Amino acid sequence: MSDSQTTLEQIQAWMLRVVTHPQGAEAGLRATSRDGLPGGVARPDQLVPGNSRLTPAEQLQIYAFMYFARLVEVLQMEYPTVRFLVGPEQFEQLARGFLVAHPSSHYSLNRLSVAFPAYLRDEATEFEHRTFAVALAEVERAMEDVTDEQRDEPLASEALTEIPHDRWAGARFRPIRAMRLLELSHPTSQFMNAVQQDRHASVPSPEPTVVCVYRPNNIVFRKPISALRYRLLTRLIDGQSLGEAVEAIVMNDSIDPAFLAGSLQEWFRDWAEDQVFAAIEFDGP
Numbered sequence: 001m002s003d004s005q006t007t008l009e010q011i012q013a014w015m016l017r018v019v020t021h022p023q024g025a026e027a028g029l030r031a032t033s034r035d036g037l038p039g040g041v042a043r044p045d046q047l048v049p050g051n052s053r054l055t056p057a058e059q060l061q062i063y064a065f066m067y068f069a070r071l072v073e074v075l076q077m078e079y080p081t082v083r084f085l086v087g088p089e090q091f092e093q094l095a096r097g098f099l100v101a102h103p104s105s106h107y108s109l110n111r112l113s114v115a116f117p118a119y120l121r122d123e124a125t126e127f128e129h130r131t132f133a134v135a136l137a138e139v140e141r142a143m144e145d146v147t148d149e150q151r152d153e154p155l156a157s158e159a160l161t162e163i164p165h166d167r168w169a170g171a172r173f174r175p176i177r178a179m180r181l182l183e184l185s186h187p188t189s190q191f192m193n194a195v196q197q198d199r200h201a202s203v204p205s206p207e208p209t210v211v212c213v214y215r216p217n218n219i220v221f222r223k224p225i226s227a228l229r230y231r232l233l234t235r236l237i238d239g240q241s242l243g244e245a246v247e248a249i250v251m252n253d254s255i256d257p258a259f260l261a262g263s264l265q266e267w268f269r270d271w272a273e274d275q276v277f278a279a280i281e282f283d284g285p
Helices: 005-018 025-035 056-078 080-086 087-101 118-123 130-148 155-159 189-196 226-236 242-254 257-274
Strands: 171-175 179-184 209-214 223-226 275-280
Touching: 005 025, 005 056, 025 056, 025 118, 056 080, 056 087, 056 130, 080 087, 080 130, 080 189, 087 118, 118 130, 130 179, 130 189, 130 209, 130 223, 155 257, 155 275, 171 226, 171 242, 179 226, 189 223, 209 226, 226 242, 226 257, 242 257
Parallel strands: none
Antiparallel strands: 171 275, 179 209, 209 223
């Protein structure tokens, strides 16, 4: 590799550090100057000469602004309901605060906002409707996650209806990978639907809620489910057979066996329609 190529790569790396510095281009200039400038130059203006209208620092500040504007735009696209709830200005403040606290470190922008719900909950300065915003953010993050998740071929509904009666207890169900179960502080579905449909949206009162976010094909779905259905489904996802899961719920949660047995048919009919299982294995011969 020639000296000119080395210098070009060094300059590119230096500019990247400057314009992506979480505290802005001026802070990036100070930090990189302390570490030594590429090519042995003494001043940044020897690398970015400026022009008749802009100083080198002003040019770099424009690049830095565009960089952060693009990242904020990604967050706006991924969390539209949170943005609607808190308002555009508050959302931009939260987004920029998040980007300063959690600078982009992954080559893919798909992973940029993984920690955004936790940031809203644990780190952001207090703001109105904070706990509800966290619940919305968790759902919208899960929707991004299942969109990016590898797709499994879901079981046909006939695969469940054709299970012999005496094999149900020993059946183990493998879920599709593009599914997330969320325990939330607030119900979110009505608010999200209203925002999506440009209708009036009212902030709900706090109420423990479980939401299933899943993608059996090319469409992402989200739906609230009961706490009891959630407890059974999580046990099945953890690898328990249906018999083991039912027994544990009856023993640990003091659920009436007759009530649970009566619910299973409805639940499995829904799961078959939703295509949330990818495979079934059976205990025994």
